[in-house]
Amino acid sequence: MTVRWGVIGTGGIARSFVEDSAALGVRFTAVGSRTRDRAQAFADEYGIEHAHGDYDALVADDTVDAVYVATPHSAHAEDALRAIEAGKHVLVEKAFTVNAAEARRVVDAARAAGVLVVEAMWTRFLPQASRIRQLVHEGRIGRPRLVEATHHQALPTDPRHRLNDPALAGGALLDLGVYPLAFAVDALGVPETVAAVGSLSDQGVDTQMGLVLGHPDGAQSVLHFALDLRSPNAASIIGDEGRIDLDPSWIGPTTYRLRDRDGHVLEEFDGREDRVGYHHEARAFEEMIASGDHEGGPMPIEQTVAIMEVMDEARRQVGVRYPGETDDATDTGAEPTHP
Ligand SMILES: NC(=O)c1ccc[n+]([C@@H]2O[C@H](COP(=O)([O-])OP(=O)(O)OC[C@H]3O[C@@H](n4cnc5c(N)ncnc54)[C@H](OP(=O)(O)O)[C@@H]3O)[C@@H](O)[C@H]2O)c1
Known part of the structure; x- marks a missing residue:
């Protein structure tokens, strides 16, 4: 089965990933942007059939099997969860989320929904x-x-x-x-x-x-x-x-x-x-969908967490804490490990 990809975000890495992967036969059917114009411009440039002016419409698109999240780190969890809730497999740019608490929420949701989630650690x-x-x-x-x-x-x-x-x-x-x-x-x-x-x-x-x-x-x-x-x-x-x-x-x-x-x-x-070299991760992700292996591969999701x-x-x-993070958000639950 050919995997049909949708892309969330139209920035630098979205362009590089699509350019690199499409040239080797990876199939992109839809793109979503916060604005309709940017989505259409991206779709026109890369020959993508469907352009959506919001991310919810992108994940709801029936022609999309897998979503590639290419937004800033702060948006990864929300965008990944959006795709998972719509029943789509999801490849999330690095860093996977802002913190481990968010990462666990995304991984739990993907497991419950039976979809694949992988961090796009392309190296x-x-x-x-x-x-x-x-x-x-x-x-x-x-x-x-x-x-x-x-x-x-x-x-x-x-x-x-x-x-x-x-x-x-x-x-x-x-x-x-x-x-x-x-x-x-x-x-x-x-x-x-x-x-x-x-x-x-x-x-x-x-x-x-x-x-x-x-x-x-x-x-x-x-x-x-x-x-x-x-x-x-x-x-x-x-x-x-x-x-x-x-x-x-x-x-x-x-x-x-x-x-x-x-x-x-x-x-x-x-x-x-x-x-x-982004096409390697795209193809490996497609193989993981085909094999049903949601936990292994070169970047196992437990390692991401x-x-x-x-x-x-x-x-x-x-001493780096992002807006909205509480003590709990950066609490790994592990024993203190610093000297
Ligand atoms: N694998 C790699 O080699 C590589 C290289 C660079 C970056 N990355 C990763 O890719 C992700 C995106 O990086 P990028 O360099 O492509 O960023 P970017 O050029 O700023 O693009 C991010 C895109 O996300 C969307 N977006 C959604 N909410 C946004 C917000 N609040 N502010 C700005 N943009 C927002 C925008 O698309 P719309 O306006 O169309 O919605 C924007 O074009 C990051 O996770 C980064 O670490 C990976």
Whole structure:
């Protein structure tokens, strides 16, 4: 069965996702925007049949099987729940929600409705990610002990931009840090301890943050991300018998080398491609619908919730709280894990 996609939001990532995926045969039948004009312009540009001037009409569209949520973080839970209530499968942009409490509400609703919900952590779906996962699980670097990764981008400084606006759940962690965090969790498992240091903007969002995470079996990750820095963005997974070095920028299709402990190259992988690479997550999502596997895949939904819990704890430590959040909203329910 061909999955028919609808898109909520007409911003930057909605355009990139549709462009990248449609070119490889993913079928988009509808788009929803807060304004009819923007929906129509987007539909015209990408040859999409139905344009809706509000999101409720988009999720109610009979020609839509799966909804891609491409709105700011602050709107993800509401838009995902809207799609789930309409009986649609839903792929939600990262960060999945503002906090873990919202994430659990979305996941519970999807399970109750029997629909698929997945976080669009697209780097998990790249061919390089599945090969690296295999190498780590086969013990090719011995026991994985350390993940090092950065995600630095010099992004718009306009205070009204969603990245800088607390009301839209801006900040480096939810926008950029979620990638190295998802990468570290893939290699080392869900962290048991979290230590965060952050710098905040005048508006109260994190502009940069460092995380040191303690994973099961004593492994650690050291992650840094910033909205106002530029760097090549490399990443490594280091084990007691070898390492995997991903070349800059590791956030996207790239090259990597598997090395033994002495630095000899054992395997080289070139995952570069002409496209950005969003089509991999779109196709994997379609396969999950077809197989009925709602819990597994490269970005299992329970890991998404666990990652939201880590981000809640990191934000608690550095003092970032979004409007409307209460103590309960960022309370992970876990024992305090900071030093
Ligand atoms: N996977 C990736 O590589 C990647 C890259 C960039 C961003 N993202 C993620 O994608 C999501 C959207 O980011 P973006 O950069 O595409 O943002 P954007 O360019 O600002 O677009 C967001 C869209 O959401 C809709 N929207 C709904 N409520 C809104 C509000 N209160 N304020 C502004 N827009 C609102 C708007 O569409 P309408 O006006 O048409 O309704 C808007 O065009 C975020 O979760 C972000 O983290 C992912």
